Amino acid sequence: MPNHPLVSVIIPTKNEERNIVRCLKSVKNQDYNLPAGRQGVEIIIIDNRSTDRTVELARQYTKKVIIAGHERSEQRNIGAKKAIGHYLLFLDADMQLTKTAISECLEITGKKTILAINEEATGKSFWSKALALEKRCYQKEAGFIHSARFFPRKDFLTLGGYDENLVAGEDWDLTGRFIKSGFTLMMTEKSYVIHHEPDLDLASLLKKEIYYIKNIKRYSQKNPKTFEYQKNPFYRLSIYLKSWSLLLPYPILTFGFIFYKFLVFILWKTIR
Template identity: 50%
Template sequence: MNKKTQVSIIVPTKNEEGNILRCIRSIRQQKFDGTLEIILVDNNSEDKTVEIAKKLVDKIIIAGPERSTQRNVGAKSAHGDWLLFLDADMELSRNVIEECLSLTKNRIVTPIITITEQGKGATFWGKALALERNCYQYTFWLQAARFFPKKFFLKVGGYDVNLVAGEDWDITERFRNEGLPNLYTKHSYLTHHEPQTSLFELLKKEMLYIKHIDKYAKKHPLSFSYQGSLLYRMFLWTRHWGELLRHPILTTAFFSYKLLVWFMWQWHRRKFETRNVNN
């Protein structure tokens, strides 16, 4: 009897009671020839995340302080031949794992897989950011891989725990540097549910990201010259001009939002450079 391929799905969480049930249900609905393991790695949630998940997952681990550590802890405890990393605000279409596994078959070199993402928002700003996210499908620089062979994941050392931002881009690039091809799903996707928060809260999160992205930028300067470029993103937007014109208000909103974030980044960078000069 042939061994069934086992896939371990690792979900790091922190106060995700509003998202986790939807995420797990989409995992349980996967149809493929193999076995499935769900590992939830929770960073001391203060809400009902663990209570909701405990009857629906195979293992719950308490670990932190950041996503990279949570993911690595989950990977080390996983029994699967393949690892899929999801965030709690993500939802899989029914055949994601089946397509990912099919992409790995009959390959001379084992690949890593980027699952095509589509954004979905429930609020005005959520819809605006979802529209932007959908402009980045199948882009080499901006969409990170999520499906990895476990033995190679452990070989490259997993996610870089020194990175709080850009850690998903980083591990994708390290796999590519090891010679593993990066393939993309074409018939299945994951839905990324945008946060249902105010503009102020969104900008607070962006500022936190900006403060931590420097480490990634120094580690991968060439990649970040694209990933952090407003002009590059504007080029990607123009490829979807038809869809953007159908939603002029949302388009104007996310244009303005990205411009504001860019100014925040420039201000932070100049402040950082000035501080270094003075020191």
């Protein structure tokens, strides 16, 4: 790894005017400092023809705003090909990096290493809080729940990037291909991504799950063994049991996300 490597942060967008400024500010405010005159981070926006102010706002933070792509995987791959950084970091527009995220990634990365970044979800509604609590249970479960966001650019391109035929599970698929190629998946310990997911009611959340279930088929066919493990309810339950000390102070929220997962399980059985 070169001294003070350039990191390319790639963000696909589509009508994200509510989120994009917060995301870009968090990238600009990273504590990854380089000697005077050297750039440490480049930001690349790949926009899918937004009809709001996303592009206008993004151009206040980076000159690299490219109108291209139709799906998230295609947008990310376009960004990777345009990038000049030694490393690639992929974010969504509704995400926010904590200040030390990039520097911690560079501290712990090594040869044949890819990185997942811990995630904290936000939200004010009951269901948002319940599902945010569930996500906290997974913070040490890199590989089956979380997937990598931080890659060496050269190796990313060699492996072909994200599979553009996948609408769902494309991040797990890419992580799996890296691991099969001899890479080790590691995870940040101090830094994390804040995911500003919308406050949705139960019906809207289940509608999203139905969309996901209908579109995960290609991933499951491509990665059958991994997928069987990922969707196994007993695997999830084992994680919850290991996290009992985290869940104990929040019995109502815990019941909420377990009830939600039960409904999702019923949907899986019904739709598939």
